[in-house]
Structure formats: C-alpha cells, structure tokens
Amino acid sequence: MANEPDRRDRSAHPVTMRDVARVAGVSVATVSHVVNDKAGARIGAAARERVRQAIDELGYRPNMLAKNLVRGRSRFIGLVADAIATTPFAGQIIQGAQKEAWKHGFVLLVANTEGDREAEDEAIAMMLEHQVRGILYSTWYHRAVDTPAALGETTAVLVDCYSPDGQFPAIVPDEVGGGRTATELLLAAGHRRIAFVNAAEPSPAQEGRLRGYREALADAGIAFDDELVLAVHDEQDGGYEAGRTVLQRGATAVFCYNDRIAMGLYDRLREQGVSIPGELAVVGFDNQEIIAAHLRPPLSTVALPHYELGAAGVRVLLGLEEVPDGEPLLVACPPVSRQSV
Amino acid sequence: MANEPDRRDRSAHPVTMRDVARVAGVSVATVSHVVNDKAGARIGAAARERVRQAIDELGYRPNMLAKNLVRGRSRFIGLVADAIATTPFAGQIIQGAQKEAWKHGFVLLVANTEGDREAEDEAIAMMLEHQVRGILYSTWYHRAVDTPAALGETTAVLVDCYSPDGQFPAIVPDEVGGGRTATELLLAAGHRRIAFVNAAEPSPAQEGRLRGYREALADAGIAFDDELVLAVHDEQDGGYEAGRTVLQRGATAVFCYNDRIAMGLYDRLREQGVSIPGELAVVGFDNQEIIAAHLRPPLSTVALPHYELGAAGVRVLLGLEEVPDGEPLLVACPPVSRQSV
Secondary structure (H helix, E strand, O other): OOOHHHHHHHHHOOOOHHHHHHHHOOOHHHHHHHHHOOOOOOOOHHHHHHHHHHHHHHOOOOOHHHHHHHHOOOOEEEEEEOOOOOOOOOHHHHHHHHHHHHHOOOEEEEEEOOOOHHHHHHHHHHHHHOOOOOEEEEEEEEEEOOOOHHHHHOOEEEEEEEOOOOOOOEEEEOHHHHHHHHHHHHHHOOOOOEEEEEEOOOOHHHHHHHHHHHHHHHHOOOOOOHHHEEEEOOOHHHHHHHHHHHHHOOOOEEEEOOHHHHHHHHHHHHHHOOOOOOOOEEEOOEOOHHHHOOOOOOOEEEEOOHHHHHHHHHHHHOOOOOOOOOOOEEEOOOEEOOOOO | OOOHHHHHHHHHOOOOHHHHHHHHOOOHHHHHHHHHOOOOOOOOHHHHHHHHHHHHHHOOOOOHHHHHHHHOOOOEEEEEEOOOOOOOOOHHHHHHHHHHHHHOOOEEEEEEOOOOHHHHHHHHHHHHHOOOOOEEEEEEEEEEOOOOHHHHHOOEEEEEEEOOOOOOOEEEEOHHHHHHHHHHHHHHOOOOOEEEEEEOOOOHHHHHHHHHHHHHHHHOOOOOOHHHEEEEOOOHHHHHHHHHHHHHOOOOEEEEOOHHHHHHHHHHHHHOOOOOOOOOEEEOOEOOHHHHOOOOOOOEEEEOOHHHHHHHHHHHHOOOOOOOOOOOEEEOOOEEOOOOO
16 A cells, blocks of 8 residues: 555554644644633634645544643543443443433444443443543343442433432333333234243233233223233243143234244244244234344344433433433333244 | 432542542652553552542542543554344353453444445544554354455454455354354264255355365365255345255255255254154254254354354454464354254
8 A cells, every 4th residue: 555654654653633733734722722622712714724635634633631631521431331332222322322421522432341240340440530421320120220339420311210209210112112112013814712831930021011912901891810821931941831721722913022932932832833923822022133133033023222221321321311300211021023923 | 228318429420539548648640640540650658548448438530531641552452243142142252252341351343234335434533543452353154255455454353254355364163163063963972964954045054064075075084076065045045945855866865055944944844744853854054042052953154253253353463363364263152952863
C-alpha cells in the first residue's frame, strides 16, 4: 500500500495540536477551541474550516482524556452485568445499550461480574473513577435484585431486574403481556384446551406469564382449569417429563414457559409418536434462536425484548425517556410465529 | 441507612485531593504523589499511611482520567468483536479477556460491531482516542479476516481469527487437535467404522477437523474411506439430512462437525428408531452447553476454548506470552464426555 509508511510514521510520532495549528495557519488555542467545540469562542468560519481540513489531512486524533477533563465529565456509560455477555441469549442487552449509547455520543464500558459481589464492587469503583455519566445494572434473567451500595453514588438504571424498594428506575419485560400473547397464538388457532407447562421456581416470569395465560383464557370465555397447569424444572428435562401428563389431560395445545422446556417436550412427543402441531400445538417463550428456529417443526414462541431493554436503559439513564412513578418500565414481548401452531 | 445522607453529600460534592491533604496534614503534592505512586518521590512511611487513612475515611476516588494523563497512557484494552457478545457461545472470549485484563490492572472497553466495517472504524477510533494500550480484534467463529487499516495504529492481537498476511499476532483454536480428540473418543470406545459429518463450507474448522479425523484414523491403522465423510449445511437441518446416509453406509459411530449438526442427527435417529449410543455413537464439537448438555442422551463433544482464547489474547497483547513466529498460537480443544459414546 502506497501510504503504509506514512501511517506507520504517524503511529510512532502522534500528530499534535501544534502540527494542526501550523498546517492551518492558526494558533494552538484556536485549534483547541475548534476541537473542543468551546462555547463562546469566536472563530471565523474560514479558520474553522482550515482547522478541520488540517485535522483530516494529518489524521489528528484529539486526546479524549484531555477533552473529558476540559469538559469536566466523561462520555462513558457503565454496564455492570452478572452474566449477560456469557449466557446464550441476553447479549442483545449489551448490543441495544451500545447502539443507543453511541447514538448519543457515549461509549459503553462493559463489566461482567458473574454475579460476584466483590467483582461488582470493583467494576462499579472502576466506573466511578472514570466518572461515568451513569451505570446500567443488568441481570441475564428478569428478577428482583439487592443492589450494591456503591450504585447510589451515581445515576443508575436497572435493566432486566428491579429493586424491591424502588430505589432506582427499572426496565423489565412485560411478562404478563407475553403470557397473554403466547396463549392468544393458540386461541387464534382455535384451541380451547390449552395446557401451560410453567416453571416450578417462583420468579417474575413464572408469576407474570401465568397471569397472562389466565387473563387470555378469561377474555376468551374459557374457565381456568388448574389440572392443565404443570410446574416443572425450567430446562429440557422438565418439558420431557411434562409431555405425558399434558397428553393424558386431553390438551390440544400447550404453552411452555420457555423454549428449553418446549425442546424437551418435543423429545417426549416424538417418542410417543405425537405430531406437532397436528395432534398437539406448541408455543414456547424467550425466542432462543438456536433452539426455537431449529426444532422440527420450528417453534412458534414469544421473544424476550433484550435489545430494547438495553436501549431503553440508556435512554432512561440520559433522561430521554421516563419511567412510570415507582414502577418498572415494561417492554413488550412480541410473538414470533413459526410452524408449531 | 445511617450513613445515607453522608454518601449522598459526597456524590454531590466530590471529595478532592485538597480534602485528603487537610485531613492527613500533608501537602496536596504529597497526596498526589501517593495516589499516583510517583517513582522517585520521597515520602515517609508515616505520611504515606496518614494519606491512605484519609483516603479511606473520606472515600476519595482519584480521577482516573487525570491519572492516565499524568502517566501518559491509559489502563484500557479495547476489544472489537463482530458479534461475540450477541451470539450464543463465544461470549466466553469477553469473559476470559476481561478477567485477564483486570488481573493486570486494565479495563476492557468492549465494542460489538456486527461485522460492519463502518462500526469497526468508529469503535477503533474511539479506542485510539482513549489511548488504549492495544486492541483485541475478535470474531465469533474461527476465520481469516481482512483487518481494518486503523488496527495498524496500535498494538493489535487477533482472537479466534487471523490475517492471511500474518500482520498481527493471532490466537486460534487447534482445530486439527480437536478433530483428533473427537475421533479418539470414538476409537477408544472400540469403533472402527466412524463417519464424519463435516460442514460443506470451507473454513479453518472444516479443514482442520477433517485433518484431525484422518490423522487419528491413520494412527489407529484404519484406512480412510471417503464414503464416510459427508458435507452438509452446518446447522440442525444438515445433521437431520445426513442421518440416513450415515446409517446406510454402515457406520457404528459418527463425529459431527458441530453440536447443532448432532442435534439434527438425533432427530433423524429418533425417527428411525435408532438408539444412541447403542446402535450409533455420536460425538459433537463446540460444547454449546444449551444443546449438548440437554440432548437425550447428553452429547459427548469437544469444547471450543473461548475463555482461554480471550485470556491468551490479553497476555499476548501485554507481552506476557509469545506467539510462534509467523504462525497463530494454537489453543487446545478439550474433550467433554457425556453419554452419547
């Protein structure tokens, strides 16, 4: 490449503001004012343009650390996550937060803590030292959290979790609405005897999705039958175990608490020679692509809105979006139709 | 909480170095020297101790931006990733890099780019502006990359990818060794007619795993039979389609290019009433937990060493580990035995 040596040189001896000033024929102070977009500095349009051209020509990179010091605050937003970068399906929270942060000129500092309180404290201290504008505190599944005390030292927003005392604004999936949506996918296909294979462990998702299921049935004029609600371990083995009971109780359709349960249920149905959706229609929850899109037949499900949770977190942090008074902001869980209904 | 108001006050009016100096009864310069660990500054042990105590008492947080400026370099390492925070199984690269970075006093700046060149350039520019010590450039699966030009402006290390011109040190999984390991799991169980359901698309994994398979067979004195090597789409549908052929060709065991292919193969075998591992032993690759650990029976496989790739990337970046001359550093892919062999 023709300009390779040039680029190399630049790396060894970084271009300074002084270089820019020399090429543009202005003072270093003028360059500084243009670079830092200083309010109140009177610089003519022509001089400003010459500075911009010189910056382009020389490949000058302003020192952000110095810029931040001048402005008295950083352009960082922190994201403290228990495991979302390392669990299969909530990385979209990071993606959503990052894209939204960039849009507003902020950079995301991400720290994974694996839920370890000491690692959390360390991450938050690091972020406070870097004078972040605020911190998103996020979990990989929707739950109540006991927030670390240091969060109180900055603007904090909880993402995919909430603190029971309401100390911080929180953004969570609308589990009730999602449970409704899942049930309605089956109602719309004409089913009236719909089982719900729920998780046994109480959680906002477990309680919310059940409420949504009951509300959707009630709206359709169908009496709730607790024989049709099963409580299982929320992984494949739970779905596999529930399969036989679902059939015995005469259900024609089943809403599974998550896609993993649906995957286990598929295994059992195949063993029993039951066809999906012909003999039993199935809807999952989470839209865990690697499973849902690749089961046979592909699984209709309801998506957790991870991307949107992260993006909304940044907007609330920056004061661009409001949360309801004392309540978490609910983000809708949209249906994803495939071929199991 | 009794100390809540105090903490709040501190947040509104941050503790300064001057406050620390007053409480410790030393000059601001002394505090600065202690905080910045300035080489050559002569400060008595007693004064140093008083400063430390005052810092603890007041909850003083040194301004890292200022500290970095003083030292002339930052404590950041950048990680530019195409999609590893948002794909199901490579987030461990982030985790490994982060833990290793923290161990050496560095903070990881993570940017996901979804492979978009413009987003990459923006992320790299942001990192250069923050004067990162260097940048890890990583992909979510092992492949050759055409690196962005801006990477040449800093110390860069490629993780789970490599540049064909060898411009940067690279760290990748040992695909050949992994292919050997997978095949040896089946050989050790007494199998001699072992099929390999490979990906159709050429890639380092596709070529390397095949070579490992061939080497393991040769070492066991088994002639290579190209009838036993199938090339399929590398997702569940590919495994499903291959299932019938694998059986027709009389294999008693099959090594699948990845766990997704194994999942599809399981579906076909179940339909044909073939038991695993009784009638056909199966080994996968990747150790994609959410699939491998939850198939029926749980899948024996070979793990991609994502955590170790990220950690090694940081060590190479910091000069703590060497890469072979002109060759990528290979990280071993360990076997994970479950119940399908």
